[in-house]
Amino acid sequence: MKKETIIAVFLGLLFGGIVAVFISLKSKDIELSTNKVIAPPKENVLSPNLTGTEIQSLELSEPANNAIFDNDIIRFKGTAAKESLIIIQSPIKDLTFKNIQEKFDLEFPLALGENSIKIVVYPKEKQFRPQEKFIKVYYIDSEL
């Protein structure tokens, strides 16, 4: 084989290699730019976490568990999720209401002696679980 032929083959291979590398790099860029992301958008991924932290949990500031009262009417004070359905149940009274504001403050009657009371909050967003609290309060008449 002649010397010129060997040089021509070598240059041909070198040039071909350079072109091949250039084309493969370029095609990768084109592929990335034209591909569509199948994963949900960032804001959608974050939203469940955000809503999870946003919901107001049931907090009862009054009455305290095992509290003793010398009055047969007490006040229930606390906070719960807005627009949620709240049910306060005791053997003598059932109270159902929509929590318009986050804070609630309402009267509740007591029976003489022990009062077992269950408070359940059903959030407006139905994907959230109901929140529950159970307390016992005592009405002991001061005249006894």
Next chain:
Amino acid sequence: MIKKLKNCFIVILFYCFFTSSIALGQTPSSTASSSPTVVVDKDIQQLKDKIANKVSEIRKQNNKAISGFVLKIDGNSMKLSNSGEVNQVKFDDTLTKVFKVLGTTKKEIKTGDIEKNDYAIVSGVVADNIITANVVLIDENFLVDSGKITEINKEAYNIKVLTSDKNTYSLDIETGTKQYMVNIKTLLKETVGFSKLKEGDTVHFVVKKTGNPPADEKNNNYSALKIMIIPQEYFIK
């Protein structure tokens, strides 16, 4: 005669002078001596009130209420059991008052009338894990809970309820059971019949528990006193 009248007049004059001077002399002295007494009385009363307030405050702080079924009772003490917890109660002959609660009224009874398995609510001062009873009320024990209806037996008028803490209750709906349903539009409770209950509905219920439960009660089977249904449609809308 004139001399006699003159003497009489002088005697009357002297008498008037003396009585008036005594009266005048006594008035200022009496006010002077009473005013310090009033001030001292006021101070004593204030001190008494302060002590009484402090005593009632301390008593309130130490005053606790416990409840449970009577495990054991003797002359001057009893043991109460509530969910595995046992409390010792001491009676004070001069202080302790015992009442039986009869619905909205109460009747005074004696400590000797308390029986084993009665449900007692005791209010008093706790010291060394022993409560000295001021008041003992013998009442009924109620269970208040809620859950989802998993099964309805229309022939036996019975429902099975699964609570959030994974307890299953079997509730008998008697003729005396108060049955309510929350109106999903107004959120007010309405009286309903057994036929309106559906599997999947949420139910809030009240049952009576006894100290010496029969076999049914041991299997979480109770006669419902009151149920309140939240229809599943409320959670779908």
